[in-house]
Amino acid sequence: MAEASVMSLAPAARNPLGRWLVYALLTGFAAFYLVPLLVVVLNSVRTAQDIGATSVIGWPRELALDNFSRAWSSYCIAQTCAGIAPYMWNSFLLVVPATIISTLLGALNGYSVALWRFRGDNWVFGLVTLGVFLPEQMKLIPWVLVLRDLGLTNSIAGLVLIHVVQGISFTTLFCRNYYVAIPAELLKAARIDGAGYFRIFWRIVLPLSPPILIVTVIWQFTHIWNEFLYGVTFTSGPQQPVTAALIALSVSVSEAPQYGVQSAAVLLAALPTLLVYLFGGKYFLRGLTAGAVK
Amino acid sequence: MSALVIRNVRKRFGAQEVLKGIDIAAESGEFIVLVGPSGCGKSTLLNIVAGLEQPDAGDVEIAGRVVTRVPPKDRDIAMVFQSYALYPTMTVRQNITFGMACRGVPKRQQAEAVARTARLLQIEALLDRKPSQLSGGQRQRVAMGRALVRDPLLFLFDEPLSNLDAKLRVEMRMEIKQLHRRIGATMVYVTHDQIEAMTMATRIAVMHQGEVQQFADPDTVYNRPANLFVARFMGAPPMNTVAARLVGGERPVAVIGAGRPDEIRLPLPAEGGPPPDWRDREVVLGIRPEAIAEAGRRFGVEEGSFSTLEAPVEMTEPTGAETIVMMRLGGEPVLGRVAPDVRPVVGGAARFAVDTRRICLFDPATERLIA
Numbered sequence: 114m115a116e117a118s119v120m121s122l123a124p125a126a127r128n129p130l131g132r133w134l135v136y137a138l139l140t141g142f143a144a145f146y147l148v149p150l151l152v153v154v155l156n157s158v159r160t161a162q163d164i165g166a167t168s169v170i171g172w173p174r175e176l177a178l179d180n181f182s183r184a185w186s187s188y189c190i191a192q193t194c195a196g197i198a199p200y201m202w203n204s205f206l207l208v209v210p211a212t213i214i215s216t217l218l219g220a221l222n223g224y225s226v227a228l229w230r231f232r233g234d235n236w237v238f239g240l241v242t243l244g245v246f247l248p249e250q251m252k253l254i255p256w257v258l259v260l261r262d263l264g265l266t267n268s269i270a271g272l273v274l275i276h277v278v279q280g281i282s283f284t285t286l287f288c289r290n291y292y293v294a295i296p297a298e299l300l301k302a303a304r305i306d307g308a309g310y311f312r313i314f315w316r317i318v319l320p321l322s323p324p325i326l327i328v329t330v331i332w333q334f335t336h337i338w339n340e341f342l343y344g345v346t347f348t349s350g351p352q353q354p355v356t357a358a359l360i361a362l363s364v365s366v367s368e369a370p371q372y373g374v375q376s377a378a379v380l381l382a383a384l385p386t387l388l389v390y391l392f393g394g395k396y397f398l399r400g401l402t403a404g405a406v407k
Numbered sequence: 408m409s410a411l412v413i414r415n416v417r418k419r420f421g422a423q424e425v426l427k428g429i430d431i432a433a434e435s436g437e438f439i440v441l442v443g444p445s446g447c448g449k450s451t452l453l454n455i456v457a458g459l460e461q462p463d464a465g466d467v468e469i470a471g472r473v474v475t476r477v478p479p480k481d482r483d484i485a486m487v488f489q490s491y492a493l494y495p496t497m498t499v500r501q502n503i504t505f506g507m508a509c510r511g512v513p514k515r516q517q518a519e520a521v522a523r524t525a526r527l528l529q530i531e532a533l534l535d536r537k538p539s540q541l542s543g544g545q546r547q548r549v550a551m552g553r554a555l556v557r558d559p560l561l562f563l564f565d566e567p568l569s570n571l572d573a574k575l576r577v578e579m580r581m582e583i584k585q586l587h588r589r590i591g592a593t594m595v596y597v598t599h600d601q602i603e604a605m606t607m608a609t610r611i612a613v614m615h616q617g618e619v620q621q622f623a624d625p626d627t628v629y630n631r632p633a634n635l636f637v638a639r640f641m642g643a644p645p646m647n648t649v650a651a652r653l654v655g656g657e658r659p660v661a662v663i664g665a666g667r668p669d670e671i672r673l674p675l676p677a678e679g680g681p682p683p684d685w686r687d688r689e690v691v692l693g694i695r696p697e698a699i700a701e702a703g704r705r706f707g708v709e710e711g712s713f714s715t716l717e718a719p720v721e722m723t724e725p726t727g728a729e730t731i732v733m734m735r736l737g738g739e740p741v742l743g744r745v746a747p748d749v750r751p752v753v754g755g756a757a758r759f760a761v762d763t764r765r766i767c768l769f770d771p772a773t774e775r776l777i778a
Contacts, residue, residue, distance in 0.1 A: 301459050302492035302553075307480035307509035316505070320496035 219284020244282030416465035443614035485554035664737020699743030702758035
């Protein structure tokens with residue numbers, strides 16, 4: 114592997130012009146990719162008059178930082194003028210339990226299918242991971258029926274349930290693939306020592322799991338935070354998560370479009386996932402590539 | 408009372424029959440070694456004794472109690488694994504006490520047991536380290552400690568030394584043997600290394616293709632192997648096995664390369680010779696390399712029970728402690744072990760003494776020992 118990549122890099126490394134071309138091309142693509150973000154960031158500090166006088170593309174004439182405070186606490190979304198703060202809170206109430214529960218269930222599932230042999234174990238694993246491939250739209254109507262029967266329509270608890278159930282496919286897959294690297298002799302030793310299914314999980318497997326749990330938590334957190342379809346379908350008004358509320362915000366046409374405030378709201382809504390990546394990113398990469406036990 | 412009885416144990420994985428009816432009984436305090444090439448079923452048998460695998464048929468009895476359907480934790484056994492299987496996130500102390508913690512042993516009792524075991528194995532200084540901070544030999548000791556702290560009815564070892572380097576392996580081998588003598592517990596030890604088997608066992612079960620080929624004390628297994636497989640598996644270099652013919656009446660003689668100008672005639676000992684119906688028949692003659700030495704060696708016996716012969720020398724291997732000589736007897740390649748200072752000329756002929764009491768005869772059809 115290492116040799117092959119060195120060899121394929123060699124021609125570019127020997128030719129400085131070729132290397133500069135590659136860098137220029139990559140920088141160009143990166144800049145192109147970042148332009149929408151740049152527009153949003155610039156607009157978030159421009160006043161409505163400023164944007165109205167020119168267009169959404171342009172440099173700010175003065176820094177209008179109050180866009181952020183208005184977006185946070187006073188901007189009107191669908192008749193309530195409390196900014197996105199309550200919806201952010203909704204998202205937290207949704208994301209935190211859904212992430213924790215789906216990760217723990219995934220770890221337990223992964224532990225079971227990776228380290229214990231039982232009749233049909235491969236089928237169970239196959240069926241659980243099938244969920245990874247099912248499109249969300251396909252599951253809308255079944256979820257409508259389930260939430261109605263459980264009395265969880267238009268509630269954050271209903272969304273937590275959806276994301277826990279749907280998350281299990283991914284979290285099980287992640288954890289199972291990590292746990293198969295745990296040597297079988299470790300479990301044998303524990304069984305002879307007198308440990309049962311749950312004690313082996315808590316005392317031996319879970320302490321080995323931080324790398325993969327970090328990966329799973331980051332994945333679930335960003336996925337559930339950014340999720341929009343279920344939020345907008347199953348909740349309305351004050352129950353909505355922030356992604357759904359942003360839509361309501363952009364269609365409020367009572368006054369002149371407030372692009373500055375809206376941009377600020379978008380940035381605020383994106384902040385939690387950004388922070389999760391900034392703080393967990395290095396564990397994310399480490400966890401994806403780490404072997405379980407050395 | 409038998410410490411362990413394995414009765415007609417059978418196991419099959421899919422189409423492959425791994426254990427074909429194993430019977431082994433160990434007395435209390437014995438050190439039983441299961442030895443055989445990889446794939447012979449020895450580890451599966453150990454896992455069945457531990458309760459980690461279920462036999463398809465047969466019974467396992469530990470200290471008089473049938474435990475075939477009893478889970479591992481209730482069999483009162485301890486096991487040491489090839490990879491040591493130390494819990495990576497626990498300290499050495501926690502590794503050793505984990506079994507007691509699972510059984511709800513009071514903390515004070517746990518501490519006493521750890522102190523006693525750590526002293527026995529000289530690992531007191533390591534108790535607060537993690538397994539990743541230990542060397543291979545130290546991990547091995549901790550794995551032993553985890554087993555010893557329990558004071559079980561039966562100790563099981565699954566190739567515990569095969570991950571150590573050669574020097575450490577010899578040291579640990581002696582240590583385990585001393586340990587066994589000191590605590591007098593019953594041990595079952597799986598290895599593919601026939602030297603470990605010879606040096607440690609009170610009795611050896613040689614396994615091959617899911618069957619016990621021979622179950623006997625090391626001397627018997629070495630000197631009177633039950634069949635050709637055991638003869639060729641035990642010993643390094645292994646026993647020479649060559650085709651021969653038995654001739655003569657009252658005192659039969661084994662002839663190697665009969666009819667050739669360089670045929671070799673070896674008189675067989677008066678006692679324990681082949682049964683009369685084997686006279687004038689083809690056999691396989693087995694002789695240990697150390698029973699062929701330089702001429703003049705008397706093997707500590709009187710004239711008559713060894714014979715002297717001349718044979719062409721094809722190669723010599725001086726090992727320092729001795730010289731291994733590859734020669735031809737009646738055209739068949741045979742190894743001998745001569746004194747270190749004896750260096751026969753390669754390509755020439757040399758004279759050798761043969762301890763004919765050590766000759767084993769095998770049936771060429773069944774490969775079983777005849778005499």
